[in-house]
Amino acid sequence: MRVVAAMSGGVDSAVAAALAVEAGHDVTGVHLALSPDRQQLRSGSRGCCSVEDSHDARRVADELGIPFYVWDLADRFREDVVEDFVAEYAAGRTPNPCLRCNEKIKFSAVLDRARALGFDAVVTGHHARLVGGELRRSVDAAKDQSYVLGVLTAEQLAHAVFPLGEMTKERVRELAAERGFAVATKPDSHDICFISDGDTRGFLTRRLGEQPGPVVDAATGATVGRHAGAYGFTIGQRRGLGVTAGDQRPRFVLGIEPVSRTVTIGTAEQAEVSEVVTAAPTWTGPVPGLPFRGQVQVRAHGAPVPCEVTAADGGLRITLGERQRGVAPGQSAVLYAPDALRGDRVLGQAAVSTTA
Amino acid sequence: MTYLDHAATTPMLPVALAAMTEQLAQVGNASSLHASGRQARRVAEQSREQLAAALGARPSEVLFTAGGTEGDNLAVKGLYWARRAADDRRRRIVTSPAEHHAVLDSVEWLETHAGAEVTWLPVGPTGRVTPEALADALGDGRDVAVASVMWANNEIGAVSDVAALAAVAHAVGVPLHTDAVQAVGQLPVDFAAGGVDALTLTGHKLGGPVGAGALLLRRDVECTPLLHGGGQERDVRSGTLDVAAIVGLAAAARAAVGDRVERAARVTALRDRLVAGVLAEVPDAQLNGPALDDVVAGGPGRLPGNAHLSFPGAEGDALLMLLDARGIECSTGSACSAGVARPSHVLLATGADPARARSSLRLSLGHTSTGADVDAVLAVIGPVVERARRAGAR
Numbered sequence: 001m002r003v004v005a006a007m008s009g010g011v012d013s014a015v016a017a018a019l020a021v022e023a024g025h026d027v028t029g030v031h032l033a034l035s036p037d038r039q040q041l042r043s044g045s046r047g048c049c050s051v052e053d054s055h056d057a058r059r060v061a062d063e064l065g066i067p068f069y070v071w072d073l074a075d076r077f078r079e080d081v082v083e084d085f086v087a088e089y090a091a092g093r094t095p096n097p098c099l100r101c102n103e104k105i106k107f108s109a110v111l112d113r114a115r116a117l118g119f120d121a122v123v124t125g126h127h128a129r130l131v132g133g134e135l136r137r138s139v140d141a142a143k144d145q146s147y148v149l150g151v152l153t154a155e156q157l158a159h160a161v162f163p164l165g166e167m168t169k170e171r172v173r174e175l176a177a178e179r180g181f182a183v184a185t186k187p188d189s190h191d192i193c194f195i196s197d198g199d200t201r202g203f204l205t206r207r208l209g210e211q212p213g214p215v216v217d218a219a220t221g222a223t224v225g226r227h228a229g230a231y232g233f234t235i236g237q238r239r240g241l242g243v244t245a246g247d248q249r250p251r252f253v254l255g256i257e258p259v260s261r262t263v264t265i266g267t268a269e270q271a272e273v274s275e276v277v278t279a280a281p282t283w284t285g286p287v288p289g290l291p292f293r294g295q296v297q298v299r300a301h302g303a304p305v306p307c308e309v310t311a312a313d314g315g316l317r318i319t320l321g322e323r324q325r326g327v328a329p330g331q332s333a334v335l336y337a338p339d340a341l342r343g344d345r346v347l348g349q350a351a352v353s354t355t356a
Numbered sequence: 357m358t359y360l361d362h363a364a365t366t367p368m369l370p371v372a373l374a375a376m377t378e379q380l381a382q383v384g385n386a387s388s389l390h391a392s393g394r395q396a397r398r399v400a401e402q403s404r405e406q407l408a409a410a411l412g413a414r415p416s417e418v419l420f421t422a423g424g425t426e427g428d429n430l431a432v433k434g435l436y437w438a439r440r441a442a443d444d445r446r447r448r449i450v451t452s453p454a455e456h457h458a459v460l461d462s463v464e465w466l467e468t469h470a471g472a473e474v475t476w477l478p479v480g481p482t483g484r485v486t487p488e489a490l491a492d493a494l495g496d497g498r499d500v501a502v503a504s505v506m507w508a509n510n511e512i513g514a515v516s517d518v519a520a521l522a523a524v525a526h527a528v529g530v531p532l533h534t535d536a537v538q539a540v541g542q543l544p545v546d547f548a549a550g551g552v553d554a555l556t557l558t559g560h561k562l563g564g565p566v567g568a569g570a571l572l573l574r575r576d577v578e579c580t581p582l583l584h585g586g587g588q589e590r591d592v593r594s595g596t597l598d599v600a601a602i603v604g605l606a607a608a609a610r611a612a613v614g615d616r617v618e619r620a621a622r623v624t625a626l627r628d629r630l631v632a633g634v635l636a637e638v639p640d641a642q643l644n645g646p647a648l649d650d651v652v653a654g655g656p657g658r659l660p661g662n663a664h665l666s667f668p669g670a671e672g673d674a675l676l677m678l679l680d681a682r683g684i685e686c687s688t689g690s691a692c693s694a695g696v697a698r699p700s701h702v703l704l705a706t707g708a709d710p711a712r713a714r715s716s717l718r719l720s721l722g723h724t725s726t727g728a729d730v731d732a733v734l735a736v737i738g739p740v741v742e743r744a745r746r747a748g749a750r
Binding site: 028067069071072112113116117118 | 673674676677678680681698743744746747
């Protein structure tokens, strides 16, 4: 196959590109420039977006003897990922920008461009298994990235290659070291790439300005404090509320109402939900018959919980087998069919609309 | 491999390679007083005389540098600092937005850090600076430290009438620097006849080594150094002379200037066939810069080897990648250090819209170019543009 290897400059995508070359594919390395004014040097735990990261990717491509280009997708990334992130928070929701980037950038803008230019597929260093069109969790449970790929459709997956799904992160680093890649020991990245200092609340404050509002305790109905911006809170959050409840029991964020800017807090019991209603789902393969039983995961590093999925007004009603805290509108509920042998299979996902 | 990026760097001429390689085996610091040093000095000075003779300059006007970027920085900053020091009213720099980044970024640095004010010259659709535009911008010249206008543009090949520009500048007492990196060896360049005060050239655009260049600087022009140290080059530039590179530079310059007329005619004919063929394959492609047969001051108005075209609906970097995959090496003209394609500042300066600027390719021919290179491009350009347009339409 003629493939584009998306190379961030990190160890995973370097090894993925190398494995694609070694598998006999005709590989072209592409680094995505996602910010119009990139820093020269890497800072903190971001791992993809500085000029230094681009050079790291180029070094690997040159060693592999493959062509390497930088594709400027800064405009698309700003529109589809960064502005979406800000708008979602402004609307009181909790987005996942990595999932959005996979949906709109890596497996849409990049894949479309690659296919138009005569390539068959895009290779990435995601930790997930993709065999026979079925997307499954990585063998490395701690590094599994199937959640942020759950938004991909069968058509997108048909043109994706994830060479790393069958190996642990440790093994990836070994393979990089064996090949002499300088990035073998490069630290993992785990912050949001476009928030350079890792301060999401500060980033949102700069973008949205101060938007003060009340903090209301659902247990008593009383206004117990003020906040500078509802976007600084996420559902289920416990720390940093800046209020003390009279009964000394811990409080959690229950809800965010963007118009009145009200942040509602409540007790642990009040923060738990047993049912999630979603917007229209996307599926990674054949549409499953409803209702069905499976597992649902609502955060990139959350634990899956058993659930029953039924149809609900264009979306899904997901009844949770265990009560969950911290389920927020805007998050993706990614549905899995458990499979201990071959890895849990990703069925699809849908954005959370409401919870109960 | 079809190499059509001679404006980026051109293969070394065999005569330069041989001369340089021979010199690399020799020991001797040209500033040393012993026999080895004297021998190195002798070779360096012979090279200085050769280079001066090839370019109509006096040997004492040749300052060896590490290349075009250093020459441009030294001329722009050095003349600005020296002229400003002599008269503090001289804070204006007059230049064009189509200059190479070595000039543009030097000027902008002076604006940000040294109190310079910049007057940008209009370049018009061809990319050329006219004497009238320069005269307008200079005014009475009393507040101008330096003017800088390139001899020939590296992206779209536009040649300016440098002698006329120098006359305009001198009429109001302003020194003129010209970046002649693309011009030397391609156009008749005569330092004395051109009348400019400072002229930048570099080795690797004319068949010499990378990392060796020269600033031709008139003897009566004050220039504050960038590099301080041993004062090897007229106390304007310090650093141990790289004698081998200098030998290669001088040998290349002599050879390139020596066969310039025949080579320019041959390369021009190839270039004209290339452009005509591309326009036949892709009828809505647009030639950027001056017309192929343009004339300025009785000579070519466009660099002989320069073809710069826009392909509406296609992105330059997609075209470059598709051609690269087919063994054809060219350039989108402008790239930042991270390799992110930006719309060419030169095309934007000529008034082109950003879409046209982004859809452009530079194919630059040189001394090793052949008819087979042209044929190779014409064989694939139609399908390549079609495919890039499909990618661009998404």
